[in-house]
Amino acid sequence: MSQNASTPTAPRCPICAGTVFGPGPKGRTAPNGAMPRCAGCQSLERHRIFRVMFDRLGPASFARWAAIQFSPDPTVDPSWFASHELSVYGEPGGLDIQSIDRPDAAYDMAICSHVLEHVGDDRAALHELLRILRRDGLLYLAFPDPFREDVTRDWGFPKPEKHGHWRVYGADVKERFAKYLPGQPVLAYRGQDPVTGEWEGAFLLPRSDVSRRRVEAALGSSVSLFSGPAGA
Numbered sequence: 001m002s003q004n005a006s007t008p009t010a011p012r013c014p015i016c017a018g019t020v021f022g023p024g025p026k027g028r029t030a031p032n033g034a035m036p037r038c039a040g041c042q043s044l045e046r047h048r049i050f051r052v053m054f055d056r057l058g059p060a061s062f063a064r065w066a067a068i069q070f071s072p073d074p075t076v077d078p079s080w081f082a083s084h085e086l087s088v089y090g091e092p093g094g095l096d097i098q099s100i101d102r103p104d105a106a107y108d109m110a111i112c113s114h115v116l117e118h119v120g121d122d123r124a125a126l127h128e129l130l131r132i133l134r135r136d137g138l139l140y141l142a143f144p145d146p147f148r149e150d151v152t153r154d155w156g157f158p159k160p161e162k163h164g165h166w167r168v169y170g171a172d173v174k175e176r177f178a179k180y181l182p183g184q185p186v187l188a189y190r191g192q193d194p195v196t197g198e199w200e201g202a203f204l205l206p207r208s209d210v211s212r213r214r215v216e217a218a219l220g221s222s223v224s225l226f227s228g229p230a231g232a
């Protein structure tokens with residue numbers, strides 16, 4: 001193999017192309033011991049896993065899209081979109097995701113990563129996220145891996161010792177989607193971090209069959225129907 005001798009197996013961040021990685025929050029490493037945080041863009045595993053997913057969806061196709069993102073992270077590049085609005089809860093101009101102060105069908109993409117577990121009424125939030133999307137819009141939804149446990153544990157309040165989370169989603173989030181969003185296809189994406197090798201999943205909720213087919217064509221076998229009607 002004729003790789004650079006000084007960095008024989010250096011992984012490269014798909015967001016900033018950086019090759020230097022350090023410990024994550026509270027000094028943690030990835031479960032396999034690898035260093036998770038990119039020194040260049042501060043990304044963690046999930047940001048890179050889902051950046052790769054967005055790269056496969058084709059950022060060029062977002063050029064005329066209006067996007068709204070709840071809570072900042074480096075997964076998407078705001079410059080991909082015709083417009084990109086960032087809402088940070090509790091900061092000036094921050095929106096309440098349970099009652100989003102925006103008109104119906106105002107956006108083509110809504111980006112909601114690691115927010116839903118901080119929200120008291122996640123049913124209202126999901127309805128609101130879909131309400132503000134245009135007909136062919138797409139909701140990107142991520143929260144801590146729901147497949148570590150079978151059953152969602154919902155405390156009914158934000159638990160301080162659990163990072164202020166109202167609940168830990170379990171695999172039964174599938175029934176939650178079906179109950180809260182009848183008829184709405186929920187596609188599960190699973191991908192691998194090119195830096196640490198860790199795997200993680202997220203969900204894509206297309207508003208229309210056109211949007212669903214576009215996602216399925218771009219992501220192939222990395223995406224599967226998790227909840228909702230079969231056959232687009």
Ligand SMILES: [Zn+2]
Pocket residue numbers: 013014015016017018038039040041042043
């Ligand atoms: Zn980076």
